[in-house]
Amino acid sequence: xxxxxxxxxxxRRADLKTLLRRIARQAQFTEAKDWRHARSALKRSIPDxxxxxxxxxxxxxDLQNLLDDVPRIPAAxxxxxxxxxxxxxxxxxGAMGVVPRARLIPS
Numbered sequence: 001x002x003x004x005x006x007x008x009x010x011x012r013r014a015d016l017k018t019l020l021r022r023i024a025r026q027a028q029f030t031e032a033k034d035w036r037h038a039r040s041a042l043k044r045s046i047p048d049x050x051x052x053x054x055x056x057x058x059x060x061x062d063l064q065n066l067l068d069d070v071p072r073i074p075a076a077x078x079x080x081x082x083x084x085x086x087x088x089x090x091x092x093x094g095a096m097g098v099v100p101r102a103r104l105i106p107s
Contacts (some may be wrong), residue, residue, distance in 0.1 A: 001027045007053030050075040060093040066095035
């Protein structure tokens, strides 16, 4: 399984890789720190899944543009705060799931 992890913080991307290795031990990961790097990674190799570490400064329009390029690839978004408005916006942008981070990775 190939998984693309998108997030600006390298430590948080490493946390996500650790979590995902518990689920898929043989997974191969590609990391991207921003949308531009994510697009470049998608040109090199099509993943089986995209996982995004959502930050407050990200825009759902950018997410939608990225996912429009790979419509059959499921995307999960990890969020710090999980309000209904954000969940609806992310799902409308193409995310298959929104996961609250605080319940998965203890600080």
